[in-house]
Amino acid sequence: MDYSSHPLLNHSPSSLRANASYPQSSSFTRQNLFQAINSALKHSLRTDERTLVFGEDVAFGGVFRCSMDLATEFGSERVFNTPLSEQGIVGFAIGCAAQGMKPIAEIQFADYVYPAFDQLVNEAAKWRYREGDTGGHIGGLVVRMPCGSVGHGALYHSQSPEALFTHIPGLRVVLPRSPARAKGLLLASIACNDPVIFLEPKILYRAAVEQVPTEAYEIPLSQAEVVKEGKDMTIVSYGQPLYLCSSAIAAAEKDFGISVELLDLQTLYPWDKQTVLQSVQKTGRAIVVHESMINAGVGAEVAASIQEGAFLHLEAPVQRLGGWATHMGLAFESFNIPDVTSKLLR
Amino acid sequence: MLLRNPLRAQILQRVPRRQTRWSSLSQRPGSDRVHFPGAVSSKFTTKLSFEHPSTHPAMPTYRVMDSDGVVVDESRKPSGISNEEIVTWYRNMLTVSIMDLIMFDAQRQGRLSFYMVSAGEEGIAIGSASALVPEDVIFCQYRETGVFKQRGFALSDFMNQLFANCKDAGKGRNMPVHYGSGKLNIHTISSPLATQIPQAAGAAYALKIQALQNPDVPPRVVACYFGEGAASEGDFHAALNIAATRSCPVVFICRNNGYAISTSTLEQYRGDGIASRGIGYGIDTIRVDGNDIFAVREVTKEARRMALEDGGKPVLIEAMSYRVSHHSTSDDSFAYRAKVEVEDWKRRDNPITRLRKWMQHQGMWDEEKEKEARSQIRKDVLKAFAEAEKEKKAPLRDMFTDVYEDLTEESRGHMKELGRLLDDYPEEYDVNEFEGGRKGLSEP
Numbered sequence: 001m002d003y004s005s006h007p008l009l010n011h012s013p014s015s016l017r018a019n020a021s022y023p024q025s026s027s028f029t030r031q032n033l034f035q036a037i038n039s040a041l042k043h044s045l046r047t048d049e050r051t052l053v054f055g056e057d058v059a060f061g062g063v064f065r066c067s068m069d070l071a072t073e074f075g076s077e078r079v080f081n082t083p084l085s086e087q088g089i090v091g092f093a094i095g096c097a098a099q100g101m102k103p104i105a106e107i108q109f110a111d112y113v114y115p116a117f118d119q120l121v122n123e124a125a126k127w128r129y130r131e132g133d134t135g136g137h138i139g140g141l142v143v144r145m146p147c148g149s150v151g152h153g154a155l156y157h158s159q160s161p162e163a164l165f166t167h168i169p170g171l172r173v174v175l176p177r178s179p180a181r182a183k184g185l186l187l188a189s190i191a192c193n194d195p196v197i198f199l200e201p202k203i204l205y206r207a208a209v210e211q212v213p214t215e216a217y218e219i220p221l222s223q224a225e226v227v228k229e230g231k232d233m234t235i236v237s238y239g240q241p242l243y244l245c246s247s248a249i250a251a252a253e254k255d256f257g258i259s260v261e262l263l264d265l266q267t268l269y270p271w272d273k274q275t276v277l278q279s280v281q282k283t284g285r286a287i288v289v290h291e292s293m294i295n296a297g298v299g300a301e302v303a304a305s306i307q308e309g310a311f312l313h314l315e316a317p318v319q320r321l322g323g324w325a326t327h328m329g330l331a332f333e334s335f336n337i338p339d340v341t342s343k344l345l346r
Numbered sequence: 347m348l349l350r351n352p353l354r355a356q357i358l359q360r361v362p363r364r365q366t367r368w369s370s371l372s373q374r375p376g377s378d379r380v381h382f383p384g385a386v387s388s389k390f391t392t393k394l395s396f397e398h399p400s401t402h403p404a405m406p407t408y409r410v411m412d413s414d415g416v417v418v419d420e421s422r423k424p425s426g427i428s429n430e431e432i433v434t435w436y437r438n439m440l441t442v443s444i445m446d447l448i449m450f451d452a453q454r455q456g457r458l459s460f461y462m463v464s465a466g467e468e469g470i471a472i473g474s475a476s477a478l479v480p481e482d483v484i485f486c487q488y489r490e491t492g493v494f495k496q497r498g499f500a501l502s503d504f505m506n507q508l509f510a511n512c513k514d515a516g517k518g519r520n521m522p523v524h525y526g527s528g529k530l531n532i533h534t535i536s537s538p539l540a541t542q543i544p545q546a547a548g549a550a551y552a553l554k555i556q557a558l559q560n561p562d563v564p565p566r567v568v569a570c571y572f573g574e575g576a577a578s579e580g581d582f583h584a585a586l587n588i589a590a591t592r593s594c595p596v597v598f599i600c601r602n603n604g605y606a607i608s609t610s611t612l613e614q615y616r617g618d619g620i621a622s623r624g625i626g627y628g629i630d631t632i633r634v635d636g637n638d639i640f641a642v643r644e645v646t647k648e649a650r651r652m653a654l655e656d657g658g659k660p661v662l663i664e665a666m667s668y669r670v671s672h673h674s675t676s677d678d679s680f681a682y683r684a685k686v687e688v689e690d691w692k693r694r695d696n697p698i699t700r701l702r703k704w705m706q707h708q709g710m711w712d713e714e715k716e717k718e719a720r721s722q723i724r725k726d727v728l729k730a731f732a733e734a735e736k737e738k739k740a741p742l743r744d745m746f747t748d749v750y751e752d753l754t755e756e757s758r759g760h761m762k763e764l765g766r767l768l769d770d771y772p773e774e775y776d777v778n779e780f781e782g783g784r785k786g787l788s789e790p
């Protein structure tokens with residue numbers, strides 16, 4: 001994948017200006033994904049003294065450099081390393097949030113979030129509900145984690161566990177596709193009064209570079225974006241596969257003379273069903289694409305919802321495209337994630 | 347250069363939040379100590395010897411009075427506490443124990459779904475809570491009814507929660523005894539064991555940062571309660587470690603009552619209780635006689651003071667007692683322990699009896715006062731019981747609200763769909779117990 005000229009990224013300020021998501025008066029700067037995340041963290045630390053940033057190896061900048069220079073600028077009380085314990089990190093973060101802070105906790109790899117699963121599912125998600133009228137909540141909690149395949153991560157540096165969290169009412173699950181989307185979505189997640197799981201496709205940390213507004217801005221959660229309009233088919237995706245979809249669409253439109261609409265879900269739960277249904281009602285066809293395994297994945301929920309909400313408009317069964325139901329064996333990675341071939345030749 | 351100056355180096359070592367605890371300078375030749383980053387002042391030895399836990403004496407248990415309510419060491423007798431305050435503690439302990447009897451029976455009669463008593467542990471809850479200030483933040487497990495009582499949770503608050511009625515702050519969502527109170531700074535109890543322990547560390551860190559950012563607010567601590575069984579969970583270990591490394595002002599209070607449901611401490615751990623673990627995490631630790639309310643209070647007060655020292659640090663208290671009752675209304679403990687064991691304990695020692703004896707020695711309590719107090723408390727509990735039992739349940743909409751700050755489109759759809767079911771099959775659902783009946787499902 002060549003990101004350097006990919007049309008999904010804003011290579012010039014003019015494409016940013018054409019998108020109403022971004023502040024129009026802002027200046028721009030070229031950033032990759034980790035730099036855009038860093039800008040969002042920095043903005044929050046600078047403007048809100050309640051913000052804390054912590055996790056394993058966060059103080060020196062993090063293994064993916066997202067927290068670079070933050071400890072130096074904001075001090076070791078607000079940006080710090082934790083001991084190596086994911087359940088500890090998330091439990092600690094929940095406690096901070098319960099006491100009115102805005103903790104942004106980093107899990108070093110999404111593959112290692114499972115020790116914290118109980119804290120996320122049983123505690124973070126249910127906090128507001130069980131507190132009821134006491135007024136307690138943990139809005140302000142954001143748990144960030146790098147996810148997805150990079151081609152050599154094998155079993156434990158490749159996972160995209162978003163579907164495990166989209167099953168959980170009470171959590172918001174966000175997964176951005178690019179630096180500029182990430183900055184706005186992360187700032188919206190930090191501002192949000194519900195706990196947010198923020199997954200970052202780690203292959204894009206350095207590879208995806210685009211113009212990003214230097215000002216702060218929020219991209220609303222639970223809203224999908226129509227990345228490209230089309231008439232004959234809808235492709236729903238999120239994160240890294242959007243680049244594949246976009247390339248495949250370009251090829252298909254050329255080869256078959258069709259017109260394809262591309263949607264980025266952006267927030268995977270609670271998700272923007274309406275935008276998806278509207279699109280499918282118009283096009284009559286839908287494919288849902290994600291990198292994670294197909295079984296009980298996000299695609300299952302989206303496909304079922306399309307079937308419920310746009311059945312009479314459908315010209316063909318909804319297709320799902322995702323990783324095979326196996327693990328990410330090192331030698332087999334290139335066969336295991338959706339690519340242009342598996343998408344076009346089905 | 348600075349680190350070469352021994353005085354300066356010493357000062358740096360004492361600064362609690364130094365990021366590196368070891369200097370990168372190479373070791374002095376001939377040093378008698380290990381200079382590894384992970385063990386900064388361990389002496390070299392040529393003796394090959396493992397540490398045997400059995401050769402370390404068990405940590406002592408602090409007490410003020412014996413089981414007959416007699417002060418053991420006159421120099422440590424309770425001081426600076428008014429008689430009224432002591433009577434309040436006593437009445438609070440009595441209240442918990444009387445409410446426990448009534449609610450346990452009520453559950454047996456099918457009038458509420460579940461209950462857990464604190465018999466034998468009233469002293470830990472009330473003694474420790476009496477040493478905290480109202481602004482301190484508390485996380486509980488579930489056997490700390492006395493903490494709620496001591497902080498001012500009213501009988502009606504207990505009863506509304508137990509009956510899951512519409513006046514329950516938790517909106518009838520949680521199982522009985524999962525109390526919570528924003529006003530009293532006690533987070534709502536959650537069933538998964540030990541999850542509150544790392545949360546308490548984080549909450550304490552928040553208090554610490556807030557005190558730094560706003561020196562006008564008086565310093566506060568977090569108190570966090572849990573059982574010795576819960577202390578086997580990973581969350582306990584994660585919590586103590588992170589609380590120590592981040593220097594969080596938190597007092598961990600372990601109630602060691604000998605059992606986790608049926609599992610005795612012998613099957614739960616092999617070390618010297620829970621207290622010995624505190625040392626391993628670099629945490630100041632004390633073991634206390636949980637049946638001695640004066641000792642528990644004194645120890646908690648001191649722990650609170652220490653927790654606020656040096657910019658904040660965790661302290662661990664292990665309060666020893668015995669779970670006199672069954673684990674819960676769902677448990678029959680005679681399936682795993684002998685009745686005589688329990689009877690023995692009941693006879694031998696009890697926090698309520700101990701304080702009563704002490705008060706009698708002081709001439710501030712007698713049989714008549716005892717009778718009067720018990721009958722008044724019983725009356726008050728039954729009154730609150732009757733009032734709460736007849737309240738309606740929370741409106742049906744509260745099944746869906748508070749999942750997120752705002753209702754989602756999805757939830758709106760689900761409410762509509764449930765409403766349709768209620769309309770189409772009215773004989774299948776009883777909506778009358780709920781405030782507003784069928785109408786209670788719509789958004790206000």
Ligand SMILES: Cc1ncc(C[n+]2csc(CCOP(=O)(O)OP(=O)(O)O)c2C)c(N)n1
Pocket residue numbers: 489537538539572573574575576577601603605606607669673
């Ligand atoms: C994570 C988890 N595992 C199991 C349980 C079921 N459970 C409830 S209480 C309990 C025993 C807890 O014992 P302890 O911590 O010693 O507290 P005690 O009941 O003695 O006060 C168990 C196993 C639970 N609530 N949560």
Ligand SMILES: [Mg+2]
Pocket residue numbers: 573574575601602603604605606607
């Ligand atoms: Mg126990």
